[in-house]
Structure formats: structure tokens, C-alpha cells
Amino acid sequence: MKEKAKPGTSAxxxxxxxxxxxxxxxxxxxxxxxxxDTGQQAESFSQAIKEFQIATPFKIELTNAEEAVVDYDKQRVVYPPNYAEQIERKNQVYVLLEGTREQHAKIESVMRAVGRN
Known part of the structure; x- marks a missing residue:
């Protein structure tokens, strides 16, 4: 039996x-x-998240001018430019969201149901 991951861990x-x-x-x-795959899909997803108030949209800023930080007040994540390689995938667009594990589970459940797994 697989052990349940503990809160606060990346797992x-x-x-x-x-x-x-x-x-x-x-x-x-x-x-x-x-x-x-497309900006249209990302925009539709973002609109649904805003309407249902499931999670908070964040933006990512890649710069060496500031320390790496998650800024909850300004809803942004600041990382050095080389960090982009770790989160970007091909030419796909992405939406960055902050939320609880429960909120993310709801989002991912809906995405699985509509075939975005």
C-alpha cells in the first residue's frame, strides 16, 4: 500500500x-x-478560474534585478532567468495559479474530465 504524502512536502x-x-x-x-497548446485554451481556463474563484492567478517574473521570491501581495513569483528552463515546455503557454491542495485537486479533476490530462 502506498504511503500518503505528508503536508508541506513536494510529493x-x-x-x-x-x-x-x-x-x-x-x-x-x-x-x-x-x-x-494555445493561448485561446489558456484564456478560457483563466476565465473559468476567475469566475469560479477557485485559485489565484499569479505571474512569473524572470530577472536578476531582484531576489527570488513568492510575492503574495502582488501575486507574482520572481526567479532568475535560468529558471524558465525548468517550468517551460516546448512552445506551450501556461497559466500560473496559487491555491490550496484541495483547490488544485478540483482544477485537475475538471481538466481530466475535459480531456486535458
Whole structure:
């Protein structure tokens, strides 16, 4: 029997679908990148998230001018430019969301149901 991952670990916050990556995590929340083939798909996804208020959209800033930080007040994640290689995949666009494990599980459940796994 597989042991349940403990809160606060990266295993606990891993996305439940292939088209998502863990960007940063805390004890009960995480920031994830959800990937899409087109900007239209990403925009539709973002609109649904806003309407249902499931999670908080974040933006990522790649710069050496600031320290790496997750800025919850300004809803942004700051990383050095070389970090882009770790979260980008091909030419796909992504939407960055912060939310609780429960919120991410709902999002990923819906994405699986509509075939975005």
C-alpha cells in the first residue's frame, strides 16, 4: 500500500495531471503552472478560474534585478532567468495559479474530465 504524502512536502503538492508542473509549495498551498497548446485554451481556463474563484492567478517574473521570491501581495513569483528552463515546455503557454491542495485537486479533476490530462 502506498504511503500518503505528508503536508508541506513536494510529493504532497505534486499535480495530479501531466499538463501541470509544481513551481513552488508551502505547507497547505502551492503555485502550479498549467500548460495549454494555445493561448485561446489558456484564456478560457483563466476565465473559468476567475469566475469560479477557485485559485489565484499569479505571474512569473524572470530577472536578476531582484531576489527570488513568492510575492503574495502582488501575486507574482520572481526567479532568475535560468529558471524558465525548468517550468517551460516546448512552445506551450501556461497559466500560473496559487491555491490550496484541495483547490488544485478540483482544477485537475475538471481538466481530466475535459480531456486535458
Amino acid at each position: 504532497y503538492h505534486q499535480p495530479g495531471i501531466a499538463d501541470a508542473r509544481l513551481v513552488v509549495w508551502g505547507v497547505e498551498s502551492s503555485v502550479r503552472a498549467y500548460y495549454f
